[in-house]
Amino acid sequence: MSNKELRIALAGNPNSGKTTLFNALTGSNQFVGNWPGVTVEKKEGKMKGRDGIIVVDLPGVYSLSPYTLEEVVARNYLVDERPDAILNIVDGTNLERNLYLTTQLIDLGIPTVVAINMADVVRKKGDHIDFDGLSKALGCKVVEISALKEEGIDDAVEACIEATLKAAETKSHLPMHCFSGAVEHALAHIEEVTVHNLPAEQQRWYAIKLFERDAKVLDALKLSDETIAHIEEDIKACEAELDDDAESIIINDRYEYITRVVKKCVKKKNASKLSTSDKIDRIVTNRFLALPIFAVIMFLVYYISVSTVGTWVTDWTNDGLFGDGWHIAGSDEYDAALDSYGNEMLFENTELENIILSANEKGIMGAEELNIAFADKDYGAFTEAYGSYGEKLAAEGFSVAEIVDPVLEGEPDPSGYGTWVPGVPALFDKLLLDENGEPIVAEWLYSLIQDGIVAGVGAVLGFIPQLLVLFIFLAFLEACGYMSRIAFMMDRIFRNFGLSGKSFIPILIGTGCGVPGIMASRTIENQNDRRMTVITTTFIPCSAKLPIIALISSALFGGAWWVAPSAYFMGIAAILISGIMLKKTKAFSGEPTPFVMELPAYHMPTVGAIMRSMWERASSFIKKAGTVILLSTIVIWLGSKLGFIGDLFGFSTEMALEDSILGKIGSAISWLFAPLGFDSIKAAIATLMGLLAKEEVVGVFGVLDFEGMSALEGYSFLAFNLLCAPCFAAMGAIRREMNSAKWTAFAITYQCVFAYAVSLMIYQVGMALSGGLNVVGLVCAILVAALIVFMLVKRPYKAKK
Amino acid sequence: MKTLRDAKIKDTVRVVRVHGEGALRRRIMDMGLTKGVEVYIRKVAPLGDPVEVTVRGYELSLRKADCELIEIE
Amino acid sequence: MDWIIENGATIAVSAVLLVIVGLIVFKMVRDKRKGKGGCGCGCGGCAMSEYCHKKGDK
Numbered sequence: 034m035s036n037k038e039l040r041i042a043l044a045g046n047p048n049s050g051k052t053t054l055f056n057a058l059t060g061s062n063q064f065v066g067n068w069p070g071v072t073v074e075k076k077e078g079k080m081k082g083r084d085g086i087i088v089v090d091l092p093g094v095y096s097l098s099p100y101t102l103e104e105v106v107a108r109n110y111l112v113d114e115r116p117d118a119i120l121n122i123v124d125g126t127n128l129e130r131n132l133y134l135t136t137q138l139i140d141l142g143i144p145t146v147v148a149i150n151m152a153d154v155v156r157k158k159g160d161h162i163d164f165d166g167l168s169k170a171l172g173c174k175v176v177e178i179s180a181l182k183e184e185g186i187d188d189a190v191e192a193c194i195e196a197t198l199k200a201a202e203t204k205s206h207l208p209m210h211c212f213s214g215a216v217e218h219a220l221a222h223i224e225e226v227t228v229h230n231l232p233a234e235q236q237r238w239y240a241i242k243l244f245e246r247d248a249k250v251l252d253a254l255k256l257s258d259e260t261i262a263h264i265e266e267d268i269k270a271c272e273a274e275l276d277d278d279a280e281s282i283i284i285n286d287r288y289e290y291i292t293r294v295v296k297k298c299v300k301k302k303n304a305s306k307l308s309t310s311d312k313i314d315r316i317v318t319n320r321f322l323a324l325p326i327f328a329v330i331m332f333l334v335y336y337i338s339v340s341t342v343g344t345w346v347t348d349w350t351n352d353g354l355f356g357d358g359w360h361i362a363g364s365d366e367y368d369a370a371l372d373s374y375g376n377e378m379l380f381e382n383t384e385l386e387n388i389i390l391s392a393n394e395k396g397i398m399g400a401e402e403l404n405i406a407f408a409d410k411d412y413g414a415f416t417e418a419y420g421s422y423g424e425k426l427a428a429e430g431f432s433v434a435e436i437v438d439p440v441l442e443g444e445p446d447p448s449g450y451g452t453w454v455p456g457v458p459a460l461f462d463k464l465l466l467d468e469n470g471e472p473i474v475a476e477w478l479y480s481l482i483q484d485g486i487v488a489g490v491g492a493v494l495g496f497i498p499q500l501l502v503l504f505i506f507l508a509f510l511e512a513c514g515y516m517s518r519i520a521f522m523m524d525r526i527f528r529n530f531g532l533s534g535k536s537f538i539p540i541l542i543g544t545g546c547g548v549p550g551i552m553a554s555r556t557i558e559n560q561n562d563r564r565m566t567v568i569t570t571t572f573i574p575c576s577a578k579l580p581i582i583a584l585i586s587s588a589l590f591g592g593a594w595w596v597a598p599s600a601y602f603m604g605i606a607a608i609l610i611s612g613i614m615l616k617k618t619k620a621f622s623g624e625p626t627p628f629v630m631e632l633p634a635y636h637m638p639t640v641g642a643i644m645r646s647m648w649e650r651a652s653s654f655i656k657k658a659g660t661v662i663l664l665s666t667i668v669i670w671l672g673s674k675l676g677f678i679g680d681l682f683g684f685s686t687e688m689a690l691e692d693s694i695l696g697k698i699g700s701a702i703s704w705l706f707a708p709l710g711f712d713s714i715k716a717a718i719a720t721l722m723g724l725l726a727k728e729e730v731v732g733v734f735g736v737l738d739f740e741g742m743s744a745l746e747g748y749s750f751l752a753f754n755l756l757c758a759p760c761f762a763a764m765g766a767i768r769r770e771m772n773s774a775k776w777t778a779f780a781i782t783y784q785c786v787f788a789y790a791v792s793l794m795i796y797q798v799g800m801a802l803s804g805g806l807n808v809v810g811l812v813c814a815i816l817v818a819a820l821i822v823f824m825l826v827k828r829p830y831k832a833k834k
Numbered sequence: 835m836k837t838l839r840d841a842k843i844k845d846t847v848r849v850v851r852v853h854g855e856g857a858l859r860r861r862i863m864d865m866g867l868t869k870g871v872e873v874y875i876r877k878v879a880p881l882g883d884p885v886e887v888t889v890r891g892y893e894l895s896l897r898k899a900d901c902e903l904i905e906i907e
Numbered sequence: 908m909d910w911i912i913e914n915g916a917t918i919a920v921s922a923v924l925l926v927i928v929g930l931i932v933f934k935m936v937r938d939k940r941k942g943k944g945g946c947g948c949g950c951g952g953c954a955m956s957e958y959c960h961k962k963g964d965k
Contacts, residue, residue: 098864126891129866129890130866133864277869280863281851284868285863320878320881322880324880475914478921478924521884522879534884534895663928664928667928
């Protein structure tokens with residue numbers, strides 16, 4: 034025993050604080066959320082500061098008679114691998130239901146220590162728990178811990194080690210709780226005839242399971258038919274005596290025993306006034322206000338993180354940190370200098386004014402923006418609009434490049450005003466350029482570093498501030514307990530088309546990342562529902578899609594307030610519509626999953642926990658930018674610089690996109706997107722690269738330069754990229770959850786087709802409304818819409834009886 | 835037979851028996867809805883279903899359809 | 908020889924770049940082997956990561 038590693042399994046009800054305790058013990062950063070069932074798979078970690086102890090975090094379960102996958106995981110581990118000790122975490126605010134599991138754990142015959150968590154909350158309520166009495170009644174050591182504050186956790190582990198030593202000495206530990214006489218009698222009989230050859234401490238658990246007619250145990254023990262018939266007699270006799278079935282008898286007995294223990298050991302102060310939790314709950318799950326409140330909360334989350342706070346900082350990261358640079362002080366001086374420079378050089382030029390005016394009269398895209406900026410004498414807005422739309426204007430024969438370009442060249446140098454900090458590209462320029470502004474390295478290498486890597490990775494990293502804000506909100510909503518309430522509220526809507534409110538939890542997790550979202554679908558018992566949830570989860574915009582939303586919203590909609598929240602609600606609508614449509618098909622028809630779910634109490638999460646969750650997500654985003662994204666920007670750069678010059682294949686830093694390999698690939702698939710309004714090579718490449726990682730859509734525009742799309746085209750592009758097949762990582766997760774190539778193929782095809790249909794409708798209807806009617810396109814869009822409506826109102830498929 | 839479904843909001847009722855079979859019935863009982871336990875009907879979700887009840891000192895949400903399985907006094 | 912001196916900067920910078928790319932590839936391959944996953948969208952640290960990447964190894 035001494036040279037072996039000691040395995041301690043953490044077991045307990047969902048949401049009792051196991052994962053928090055696990056993190057405290059092992060020092061690792063695990064995902065902690067406040068809704069039941071966050072931990073789906075067991076995980077192991079070495080204990081911090083103590084050698085030879087391995088802590089295993091099991092999924093939270095209510096009972097050891099499992100039917101959800103997470104319960105199977107916990108039970109199989111405890112029964113088959115028999116850890117050296119069980120540390121049973123018990124939520125002190127909810128003793129009765131938590132101790133129900135404890136009675137089952139004790140029956141396993143593994144040394145068990147009960148750790149009562151959140152005892153401080155209990156005391157605050159004025160209740161009193163008698164730990165010694167509880168310990169005597171349960172027959173195992175009971176300790177008090179606070180997983181959150183990391184109090185008492187060392188004592189708990191110490192108690193586990195003691196318990197294993199004690200168990201090794203005495204070799205027997207009969208559970209203290211007993212069932213009623215008739216049951217104990219039957220159990221004794223069953224032990225005698227079936228499991229007497231098993232180790233003594235395991236016999237009782239198997240006997241109880243056999244008494245309950247647990248199918249899994251019956252299979253595992255491979256009893257002869259004769260024996261089964263024999264014990265069946267005992268069970269039947271007992272059932273007749275107590276007028277109930279065996280399963281209920283055991284459950285009732287356990288609960289009755291627990292009720293007695295709790296009554297004896299817990300003194301409750303009768304508090305009748307509403308707790309804060311109740312008060313909050315009253316409002317946010319109010320019959321009429323709940324859904325509007327949810328909509329407002331999600332609206333605010335996206336609006337604040339994308340359109341307000343996030344943008345202020347993102348403007349700085351994009352134009353400052355990853356742009357030319359920024360002023361710490363003296364930016365006003367510089368702005369004034371720029372404006373007077375603009376007035377002198379640009380806004381008095383009547384030739385320029387005439388070109389822009391006539392372009393505007395012809396309704397050429399972007400001319401209006403230029404015109405407004407010109408009239409306002411706003412130098413910054415003018416150059417920005419020129420950057421976006423200059424080429425479009427030139428293509429229509431209204432080139433202003435000859436006038437504007439020399440002016441841009443001669444712009445006053447910002448570093449001459451106030452305190453100027455150069456941005457990252459400027460820093461690289463300092464390293465790579467000599468005094469004359471010529472690169473000291475080969476032309477291609479300079480282009481690779483600046484136009485490829487710095488531009489591509491910088492474009493992605495520039496969105497980190499917005500993501501940080503989003504992550505803070507999500508961490509707060511997860512930790513405070515609101516998410517479970519949303520599932521509770523959503524159940525009714527979801528159930529109308531046969532989904533459970535539980536399907537909403539993966540979707541909520543999916544807001545962070547689709548992969549764990551898809552994994553979390555495992556808490557859904559019904560297989561059809563699980564499949565449907567897996568298919569629809571990635572419709573919700575994950576954090577990697579946020580940069581796309583932010584980019585389109587700021588570049589094409591001027592940061593309009595509604596763009597980012599609309600992307601989120603589009604995701605929800607896509608899920609609802611898909612759910613309704615799929616449920617009407619034969620493959621998904623069936624009864625809705627039962628919704629039996631615990632609602633955790635609200636609690637104010639600690640700042641530390643929120644920061645940890647935010648950092649965890651942000652750091653993996655940054656890591657991804659430094660690995661996958663960086664490599665793919667090199668590939669994209671290479672693809673856009675290698676190509677055909679005339680008939681010769683070769684490399685040139687001046688390669689036109691159309692002639693490059695990338696351009697060839699792009700134009701080979703871009704026709705597909707023509708009906709959706711974004712048939713440009715860049716958009717096609719961006720969509721394709723988005724499969725690698727959704728951030729890459731933004732990275733592609735960083736390398737290939739964002740060109741002027743119309744707002745409508747941009748929104749259609751956004752819709753397609755949000756709804757179509759997720760990144761490879763998420764597709765891998767779908768593959769694992771579906772465990773079937775056929776279903777995976779179906780899921781991905783469905784997502785792509787659905788995305789295509791939505792974008793088609795947005796673009797074609799939008800065009801028709803804005804005067805660019807395309808009859809064939811509109812007819813197609815209307816047909817698609819009609820099909821969707823038909824599926825929505827169609828009678829559900831009913832299996833013939 | 836009177837079931838939990840018939841109970842009104844703010845009622846406190848006592849469970850007599852859980853009907854049905856298999857996984858769902860077991861789940862309901864595992865959550866503490868067993869013979870003799872007192873259940874307080876707290877509220878109904880915004881759209882009329884599910885129902886939130888207090889049982890054994892904690893909050894549990896249940897579908898109305900599942901409530902029909904729970905016989906009360 | 909002259910060529911090397913003339914292009915010294917290019918060679919040095921490309922070498923640094925190659926080393927960085929090499930390290931990234933090495934790290935990604937190692938993470939994949941360790942089951943940490945190349946997906947990077949937070950599943951390395953998430954509660955389900957064990958499941959996420961274990962199956963392939965079994």
